[in-house]
Amino acid sequence: MYTPAQIASITGAFYQAGSSPEPAIRHYVIDSRKLIFPGSSIFFAIRSSVRDGHQFVEDLYQAGVRAFVVSSDFATSPFPEAHFIIHDSSLEVLQKLSRHHVDQFELPRIVITGSNGKTIVKEWSFQMLKSDHHIVRSPASFNSQIGVPLSVLQIEDVHDLGIFEAGISTKGEMDKIAEILQGNIGIFLNLGTAHDKGFADKDEKLQEKLKLFKDADTLIYCSDQKKVHKAISKLNIPELLNWGKDPEANPYFQILSTEKHRDDLVVIRGKSEDIGYRIELPYSSDMDIENLMPIIVYMIHVGYSEADINGRLKTLQKIPLRLELRKGLNNTILINDAYSNDLESLQSGLAFLKQQAGSKEKILVLTSFQQVNQDKESLVRAIVTLLKKYKIGFLAGLGEGISNLQTYLPAEIKAEFYPDTQSLLENLLLTENVKDKAILFKGSRHFELEKTIDKLSQLRHRTRLEIDLQALSHNIAVITGHLKPQVKIMAMLKAFGYGTGEIELARFFETIRVDYLGLAYIDEGVKVRQSGVQIPIMIMNPDMDQWEQLIEFQLEPVIYTLSQLERLQKLGVRNQLWPIHIKLDTGMHRLGFMESEVEGLISELQKTPITRCNQFLHILHPAKMLTLMNLHYYK
Numbered sequence: 001m002y003t004p005a006q007i008a009s010i011t012g013a014f015y016q017a018g019s020s021p022e023p024a025i026r027h028y029v030i031d032s033r034k035l036i037f038p039g040s041s042i043f044f045a046i047r048s049s050v051r052d053g054h055q056f057v058e059d060l061y062q063a064g065v066r067a068f069v070v071s072s073d074f075a076t077s078p079f080p081e082a083h084f085i086i087h088d089s090s091l092e093v094l095q096k097l098s099r100h101h102v103d104q105f106e107l108p109r110i111v112i113t114g115s116n117g118k119t120i121v122k123e124w125s126f127q128m129l130k131s132d133h134h135i136v137r138s139p140a141s142f143n144s145q146i147g148v149p150l151s152v153l154q155i156e157d158v159h160d161l162g163i164f165e166a167g168i169s170t171k172g173e174m175d176k177i178a179e180i181l182q183g184n185i186g187i188f189l190n191l192g193t194a195h196d197k198g199f200a201d202k203d204e205k206l207q208e209k210l211k212l213f214k215d216a217d218t219l220i221y222c223s224d225q226k227k228v229h230k231a232i233s234k235l236n237i238p239e240l241l242n243w244g245k246d247p248e249a250n251p252y253f254q255i256l257s258t259e260k261h262r263d264d265l266v267v268i269r270g271k272s273e274d275i276g277y278r279i280e281l282p283y284s285s286d287m288d289i290e291n292l293m294p295i296i297v298y299m300i301h302v303g304y305s306e307a308d309i310n311g312r313l314k315t316l317q318k319i320p321l322r323l324e325l326r327k328g329l330n331n332t333i334l335i336n337d338a339y340s341n342d343l344e345s346l347q348s349g350l351a352f353l354k355q356q357a358g359s360k361e362k363i364l365v366l367t368s369f370q371q372v373n374q375d376k377e378s379l380v381r382a383i384v385t386l387l388k389k390y391k392i393g394f395l396a397g398l399g400e401g402i403s404n405l406q407t408y409l410p411a412e413i414k415a416e417f418y419p420d421t422q423s424l425l426e427n428l429l430l431t432e433n434v435k436d437k438a439i440l441f442k443g444s445r446h447f448e449l450e451k452t453i454d455k456l457s458q459l460r461h462r463t464r465l466e467i468d469l470q471a472l473s474h475n476i477a478v479i480t481g482h483l484k485p486q487v488k489i490m491a492m493l494k495a496f497g498y499g500t501g502e503i504e505l506a507r508f509f510e511t512i513r514v515d516y517l518g519l520a521y522i523d524e525g526v527k528v529r530q531s532g533v534q535i536p537i538m539i540m541n542p543d544m545d546q547w548e549q550l551i552e553f554q555l556e557p558v559i560y561t562l563s564q565l566e567r568l569q570k571l572g573v574r575n576q577l578w579p580i581h582i583k584l585d586t587g588m589h590r591l592g593f594m595e596s597e598v599e600g601l602i603s604e605l606q607k608t609p610i611t612r613c614n615q616f617l618h619i620l621h622p623a624k625m626l627t628l629m630n631l632h633y634y635k
Contacts, residue, residue, distance in 0.1 A: 001026055002097075004042065004067045004083040011096040013069070013087035020066050020081035028094070028153050029065075030146060032056040038064030044090045045070045046146065053090070069093050091146065098149035098180050105155050107136075109162040110298070111181045113174075113212050114189025116345070117291045118143060118165035121189060123477070125163050125295050128312050130481055133161040140470075143167035148177050166212050170198035174211040186213040186237075187294045188221040191228055206231055213237060218301075220294045223249035243270075243297050253277075253297050260284050268293075272300050280310045282513070283318070285351060315485055317477060318512040325356060325469065325504055328456045330435040333360065333504070337442050338449035346383070349442050350390040356507055357438035358531050361393045365424070367443025368399035376404065384408045394437075398424055398447060421452050429456055467505070473512050488515035490538065493524075503531045510535045522546040525555040538581055541591075558583045560591045565604050 002025050008015035027041040030053065035041060043060050045053035045068060054074050061068075061079050069085045070076070076084050087093045110125060112118050119141045126137050136159040138151040143165040151164050166177045191206050199205040206227065213219050216237055223229040223242035229249055232240065243253040252272060259267040266289060268279040277300070281292055292313075299309050324336035333356055337349040346366075353362055364387065383405060387395065397403055397417040409415055418424040428434065429452065439456075441449045476489065483489075491509045493502045506517055506528045517537045519525050525537045526549055542550065542557040547567065550557055559565055560583040582601070585592035593601050 004085055007042070007069075007093070007097055008085045010100045011085070011087065011093045013085045013093050014072075016076060016084040016086060018066060018079070018081045018083045020083075022083055023066050025067060028150055029060075030094075030150070032060055035060060035063060035065065039066070041065055042067035042069065042085075044094050045074070046090045046094075047071070094146070094149045095176055095180060098152045101155060102152050102180060102182060105157075105159070107155060107159060107162050108185065109164060109181065109183040110185045110187060111183030111212055111216075112163070112165045112187045112189065113143075113167065113209050114187075115192030117189045117287065118167060120291050121187060121294060122163050122165045124292065124316060125298075127316055127477070127480075128295055128299065128309075129161065129163075131312075131485070134159050135161045135163060137163040138165050140474075141165070141167075145173055145176055148180050152180060168198075168208060171200075171204065171208055174208050178212050178214060181212065182215055183212070184215070184217045185298070186216040186219040187298070188213070188219065188228065188232065189294065190222070190290065191225060202227070203231075210235065220297050220301075222290065222293070223251050241297050241301055243293050253293075253300065255293075258289070268296075272297075277306050278310075279306070280313060282313055282316050287347065287351075311485075315480075316513065317473070317480065324453075325508075326453065326457050327504075328439070328453075329430075330432065332434055332436070332456065333357065333438040334453050334456055335438070335440045336450060336453050337440060338447065338453075346442055347386055349440050350386055350392070353438060353440040354390050355511060356504060358503070358507075360436055360438040362391065363394045363396060363434060363437050363439045364392045365396045365398060365429075365439060365441045365443070365449070366402060367397075367447045367449070368401040380405055380408050384410075387413055396424060396428055398443065421447065421449070425452060425455065469508055472508075476512065476514065490514070490516035490518045492518040493528075503528065503533075506531065506533045522549050522555060525549075526553050529553040529555070536579070556581060560585075560593060562597070562600060562604060565601075 002010070003022050004025065005015050005017070005022060007013070007025065023040060023042075025040060025042045027037050029035055029041045029043045030046055032043070032053075035043075038060070043053070043057065043065055045057055047053065054070060057068055057070065057074070057079070061082055066081055067083045067085075068079075069087065069090045071090065072086050072088060074084075074086075076082070076086075085093060112121050112125075119138075122137055126135055129135060136151075136154050136156070138147065139154075142148065142151045144167060148164065148166060152162070155162060162183075164181055164183065166174065166181060168174045168177070188209070191202060191209075196202070196205070199208065210231060213235065218239040218241060219232060219235070219237045220241045220243070221228060221232055222244050224244035224246055229242065232242075241252040242249060243255065244251045245255045247254060253270055254272070255268060255270045257267075257269045259269070261267060262284070264282055264284065266281040266284045268277075268281060268289070270277050270279070279296055281289060283289075283292070296309060326334040326336070328334040335349070335353055335356065337345070337352075350364070353364070366383075388410060392413055395405065395409065395413055395415040397405060397415065398421065399419070403417040406415055406417070416428060418427065429439075441453060443449055480489065491505070491514045493505055493509075502524070509517060510533050514535065517528065517533070517535060518540060519528065519537055520540050522539055522542055523546070525539050528537060530553075536556060537554075538556045538558060539550070540558050542555075542564070547557070549555070556579045557564070558581045583592040584598075585594050
């Protein structure tokens with residue numbers, strides 16, 4: 001916590017006191033829309049090529065903010081109560097303050113960089129280590145020259161581990177970030193094609209990224225990346241913990257075999273310092289393996305056992321992609337990934353399309369690739385390989401240069417090419433040809449694909465509901481962080497998700513490994529099951545006349561009357577485990593067994609063949625009430 005006067009002194013800026021009491025600063029704001037605590041916030045008016053933060057000072061002043069960092073040419077007289085820190089660069093003040101703040105703590109810090117996967121590795125590291133540490137980490141994808149300072153300013157005395165990510169897009173950016181982060185444990189993920197245009201070549205980009213580790217004690221990386229391995233081997237870092245398959249690189253953790261058992265289980269067999277390991281990864285894509293291995297190497301290095309690592313991996317939640325999902329006209333699914341057009345993000349987008357499409361045919365709308373430092377033929381072949389891998393049925397190319405894909409496409413992938421978005425709309429997207437399809441829009445922002453998606457959206461009213469999947473996943477992760485590992489999470493989607501897209505949300509919850517879905521009626525459960533969702537589904541209000549479908553679609557009923565339990569006993573369950581859930585009336589008097597019925601319930605359950613009863617928890621008052629959880633009925 002700092003005062004404006006202290007911030008000015010720390011950063012060498014000029015301090016102009018206001019007439020109001022000097023505030024104690026706890027919150028640092030660069031976006032006026034994200035103001036929550038005006039009385040304890042300081043606003044940094046940062047100028048960029050996009051906007052000038054000074055134009056929001058008046059609004060924030062009216063909202064109650066009384067501390068500002070502004071440029072020397074800003075007129076402060078209209079704001080007599082405000083305390084101003086005046087400097088030629090508000091960004092420089094933010095960076096200097098964050099450097100000072102970091103120096104106040106002896107905090108072990110894991111710092112992560114690479115072309116792709118930084119946020120995922122940061123969040124997965126947090127999930128794997130949170131039970132042992134009070135962790136401070138970068139919010140969302142805060143990894144830039146602005147995001148990194150805001151991240152480290154969160155550090156407090158209670159924290160005993162920091163996990164931060166750093167990203168750069170041009171030469172020279174990493175110097176200032178490295179001064180702030182000063183991480184003693186580094187993770188270098190990969191050298192991909194993202195932001196190639198900001199550097200002369202890949203060698204320059206690699207050297208710029210490696211500046212993050214100039215003061216590191218330990219660096220974890222994949223030695224199968226030959227260029228990366230060669231460059232890192234020349235660095236003066238005391239401890240290199242490389243991992244990979246190539247024994248000639250003398251890896252700290254050598255992968256001996258990779259066995260894919262199913263989509264949610266890959267077994268990695270390897271050894272580290274002559275100790276064998278069998279690691280069970282809950283995700284199977286190459287990208288997921290690449291993102292999980294540095295975390296596993298770190299945990300082995302600091303002393304976690306194989307059993308402990310595998311136990312924590314089972315609770316790992318999927319980190320959502322930065323994608324927008326909508327329902328479109330003609331029963332289409334629309335996925336907006338119009339943020340970038342490098343190969344790595346194309347693969348991520350296609351994987352999300354596969355997840356959401358279910359049985360629908362998949363269409364890819366792809367703009368021109370403006371990737372540099374890679375010859376056109378190898379780029380085109382790589383794109384075609386991805387299209388075949390994810391079984392894309394139709395490619396719609398947009399813009400100059402994309403049509404050269406035609407020569408390399410196999411016969412099973414149909415394709416059409418359009419000069420502009422208007423032609424694409426009129427000749428394809430607004431026709432019956434896309435009915436019942438799932439469409440991924442992939443490309444650079446300057447093609448303005450967002451406007452095209454808006455025209456195709458099913459609902460275009462003035463009032464609309466948007467569901468931020470990334471925020472939803474974040475909220476679940478925060479809640480999970482406060483729960484014991486054995487506590488399960490159920491996502492309620494009853495009443496067909498209240499119109500929010502129950503199928504899409506069910507698939508999403510399955511992806512991030514929510515334990516249960518809660519639905520109201522059997523027909524809802526049938527619909528979700530038919531879409532391919534496999535996680536357990538609890539039915540809150542089962543219709544006795546549809547109970548055969550409970551068995552067919554593996555749905556778990558909530559039992560709240562003895563007649564339902566008797567019906568179960570008479571029903572011909574086909575020799576299989578069948579979970580049921582007991583509902584008790586604890587005061588609402590809507591549904592559930594009353595206290596007077598509990599003895600009869602217990603008697604009836606004792607007659608019922610049960611293979612396993614997870615637990616009986618006694619409620620202290622009234623004494624006879626029981627919560628009967630997850631009774632598995634077997635006939």
